[in-house]
Amino acid sequence: MGSSHHDTHEDQGAGPVIISVSDRHPRSKTIQVVRPESADTTFLAATAKGLGITLKHFAKNLFLPLKKLSGRAKAGAPDPERFKNDIETVQYPEERVIYPERFRGLHRLTKREDDSVRCVACMCCPTVCPANCITIVPEESTDSSIEKRPAIFEIDELRCIACGLCVEACPCDAIRMDTGMHAHPVEDRADAIETLESMLARGIRSVAQQGGQGANWRETAVLPGPEKHTTPKNGPPGSR
Amino acid sequence: MKNWVVKLFTLTLLVLGACTEHGQLKKELKDAYGQPRKDESVPTASCKADDQCGDGAYCGLDGTCTRDCRPVPAQGEEQTCDACNTKGYCEDKGAGGWAAAILDWPGTKWIFLILVLVMPLASILTWMERRQSAMMQDRLGPNRANIGPIKLKGILHFVADAVKMIFKEDFIPANVHKGLYALAPILAIAPVFIAFAIIPFGPTIYPHALTQTLDPVALAQSPQSFAFADAIRMQMFQVDFGLIFYFAVLTLANYGGTIAGWASYNKWALLGGLRSSSQMMSYEVAMGLALMGAFLVAGSLEPGYIVSHGAVASMSASNPLNWLWLWQPVGLVLFFTAAIAETKRAPFDIPEGEPEIIGYFVEYSGLRWGLFFLAEFIEIVFVSAVVATVFLGGWQVPFLDADGFRIGGWVDQATGVSMGGSVLKLPHAIVVALQFGAFGLKVVLLCWFQLMIRWTLPRFRADQLMNLGWKLLLPLALANIMVTALIKLIFMGS
Numbered sequence: 025m026g027s028s029h030h031d032t033h034e035d036q037g038a039g040p041v042i043i044s045v046s047d048r049h050p051r052s053k054t055i056q057v058v059r060p061e062s063a064d065t066t067f068l069a070a071t072a073k074g075l076g077i078t079l080k081h082f083a084k085n086l087f088l089p090l091k092k093l094s095g096r097a098k099a100g101a102p103d104p105e106r107f108k109n110d111i112e113t114v115q116y117p118e119e120r121v122i123y124p125e126r127f128r129g130l131h132r133l134t135k136r137e138d139d140s141v142r143c144v145a146c147m148c149c150p151t152v153c154p155a156n157c158i159t160i161v162p163e164e165s166t167d168s169s170i171e172k173r174p175a176i177f178e179i180d181e182l183r184c185i186a187c188g189l190c191v192e193a194c195p196c197d198a199i200r201m202d203t204g205m206h207a208h209p210v211e212d213r214a215d216a217i218e219t220l221e222s223m224l225a226r227g228i229r230s231v232a233q234q235g236g237q238g239a240n241w242r243e244t245a246v247l248p249g250p251e252k253h254t255t256p257k258n259g260p261p262g263s264r
Numbered sequence: 265m266k267n268w269v270v271k272l273f274t275l276t277l278l279v280l281g282a283c284t285e286h287g288q289l290k291k292e293l294k295d296a297y298g299q300p301r302k303d304e305s306v307p308t309a310s311c312k313a314d315d316q317c318g319d320g321a322y323c324g325l326d327g328t329c330t331r332d333c334r335p336v337p338a339q340g341e342e343q344t345c346d347a348c349n350t351k352g353y354c355e356d357k358g359a360g361g362w363a364a365a366i367l368d369w370p371g372t373k374w375i376f377l378i379l380v381l382v383m384p385l386a387s388i389l390t391w392m393e394r395r396q397s398a399m400m401q402d403r404l405g406p407n408r409a410n411i412g413p414i415k416l417k418g419i420l421h422f423v424a425d426a427v428k429m430i431f432k433e434d435f436i437p438a439n440v441h442k443g444l445y446a447l448a449p450i451l452a453i454a455p456v457f458i459a460f461a462i463i464p465f466g467p468t469i470y471p472h473a474l475t476q477t478l479d480p481v482a483l484a485q486s487p488q489s490f491a492f493a494d495a496i497r498m499q500m501f502q503v504d505f506g507l508i509f510y511f512a513v514l515t516l517a518n519y520g521g522t523i524a525g526w527a528s529y530n531k532w533a534l535l536g537g538l539r540s541s542s543q544m545m546s547y548e549v550a551m552g553l554a555l556m557g558a559f560l561v562a563g564s565l566e567p568g569y570i571v572s573h574g575a576v577a578s579m580s581a582s583n584p585l586n587w588l589w590l591w592q593p594v595g596l597v598l599f600f601t602a603a604i605a606e607t608k609r610a611p612f613d614i615p616e617g618e619p620e621i622i623g624y625f626v627e628y629s630g631l632r633w634g635l636f637f638l639a640e641f642i643e644i645v646f647v648s649a650v651v652a653t654v655f656l657g658g659w660q661v662p663f664l665d666a667d668g669f670r671i672g673g674w675v676d677q678a679t680g681v682s683m684g685g686s687v688l689k690l691p692h693a694i695v696v697a698l699q700f701g702a703f704g705l706k707v708v709l710l711c712w713f714q715l716m717i718r719w720t721l722p723r724f725r726a727d728q729l730m731n732l733g734w735k736l737l738l739p740l741a742l743a744n745i746m747v748t749a750l751i752k753l754i755f756m757g758s
Contacts (some may be wrong), residue, residue: 066732066736067721067732068597071717071720071721074720074721075716075717075720077720078400078716078719078720079716081399081400081401081402082396082399082400082716085399085400085402086399110402111399111402111403111404112402112403113398113404115404
């Protein structure tokens with residue numbers, strides 16, 4: 025591709041050839057317009073050039089091995105994928121791309137040490153939810169140190185726009201979107217509603233404490249999903 | 265008009281055409297091989313081999329030259345026979361005779377060519393096109409269709425496609441002209457099959473000489489001798505007007521598209537059909553004239569003759585420099601361009617016009633639509649076969665003569681046989697296999713090249729298409745004829 029791209033960049037850098045500039049209106053210029061020459065209308069040269077480009081791609085993708093999906097070379101390091109082909113296809117059920125760490129997937133509710141739900145039904149998330157997809161019905165908690173807990177906690181995944189505001193708003197690290205899962209396809213609209221039970225079934229124990237105490241959640245969390253995330257050493261403390 | 269009138273008329277036309285065709289074929293065969301020989305006045309002379317008799321006579325078992333039909337030598341005894349076959353032998357009613365007769369029957373060759381070579385290649389092309397375009401666009405393409413664990417990189421997709429199209433509902437929209445609607449896909453695909461009759465898809469096979477090295481000198485001098493009996497020519501329809509026949513027949517394929525557009529009762533389909541005709545008219549002329557240069561050089565429009573003789577007589581026909589690509593480079597480019605336009609595929613897919621009118625087959629579904637599609641792919645194979653035959657030496661393997669690989673040497677002008685040089689002798693069977701393989705390889709590579717072009721170039725605008733056809737290809741083809749004729753007149757003197 026080298027020469028053709030090079031030419032294109034030069035053309036763009038030089039701009040049109042200016043024949044004359046108007047005296048009264050300096051922004052009015054007469055430029056030279058490049059018309060296709062009669063030789064170009066045979067399309068032979070263009071055909072040969074295009075065939076060269078497609079042939080290069082074809083040969084490279086036919087004879088060189090597939091590159092790894094996660095292959096990302098560090099800057100400056102020799103690129104291990106240099107001799108692999110250009111095919112970008114992800115063969116989905118067998119191969120999956122690694123989502124970014126902050127990918128907002130299906131919701132889940134976290135648990136306390138005794139596996140009870142961590143949510144205190146403060147109603148922050150349904151209040152902030154722009155799609156109005158969270159329904160919480162609070163009830164009295166049996167634990168005397170906790171005021172409320174949700175009797176019903178439903179999220180309509182068909183209405184959810186995955187904005188993540190509920191996670192931001194939660195004062196207790198009770199709701200998260202870090203499952204790395206997509207909303208499943210359903211045959212019935214009612215099946216798309218996540219319940220307290222289903223979100224708790226995906227839930228993990230959160231040891232975060234108010235005021236930034238407790239263990240780093242990134243070190244204790246076991247994240248589900250098709251690909252294991254790499255755990256960065258210097259992640260921010262997860263407690264709020 | 266009532267449907268049945270149209271049907272009856274079409275049927276009559278088809279039957280008449282078939283009868284004329286058959287009569288023509290019989291006449292051709294008669295001309296080619298002559299009358300079955302009965303006793304004529306031949307000077308009686310003692311002889312030991314056929315070449316001592318000459319003039320079509322042969323050396324009989326009693327050691328004299330004769331024109332009687334010969335007994336089949338395998339039986340080794342004199343016999344009187346009632347009829348001679350076309351090659352001068354007594355008609356052999358045994359199994360061997362029947363086998364030879366069946367193998368030499370054009371229908372057998374047609375079935376072999378279509379079912380063994382063309383249809384599988386055209387079917388696999390449907391997969392190859394998607395896979396190759398994916399490779400050119402940094403994708404993987406279809407690689408999923410499987411029978412159990414057998415995936416074969418997705419080749420089985422063509423089986424899946426065929427099954428899908430067969431079991432789809434055969435939907436006929438209201439208001440279509442039912443007779444023409446049903447006829448159009450057949451009209452689109454049948455001419456392509458018929459046109460394959462002129463393609464020489466392999467060398468002439470001499471069944472009695474398969475295990476030994478062929479002696480081309482003996483073949484040239486006494487083609488009637490027993491070693492060359494029962495020859496199977498790998499060409500169905502050997503006529504001097506071969507390439508004209510191709511133009512005449514393949515042009516009929518355009519009626520398929522036009523009639524489909526007319527019968528569909530759909531304005532977009534009609535537009536597609538009309539575009540199909542107009543495009544055909546713009547390119548048919550240039551295509552025919554592009555081949556005229558080749559005709560001037562080779563001296564024949566018979567594809568088999570072009571393959572077995574090459575451009576000039578002083579070089580062996582197996583020499584790549586004697587193939588017409590070197591002698592008609594302009595003709596090759598012009599013909600290939602016009603032929604791609606004939607296949608109605610990008611960059612010349614105006615009749616289909618996917619983004620705007622869908623094309624003449626917009627109202628078709630299921631297997632009827634599949635026939636249009638298959639016709640397109642078979643046309644690709646056919647165009648490749650014609651280009652390979654006329655310009656790239658057909659079934660010739662570079663430097664492989666009838667008796668083996670030959671470097672150096674010369675061509676004997678009397679017999680047209682390559683002589684001398686350093687020869688690597690090969691049995692006839694291996695030579696034949698190599699030449700079959702060469703033809704297949706050339707066709708596959710040309711198909712691949714057509715797919716490359718189809719997935720590289722965007723579609724021409726209608727005006728660009730017409731400009732290219734009428735203002736560029738046609739004058740260039742005419743100029744090519746003039747220059748070729750002048751050169752031939754000046755340097756070859758005839």
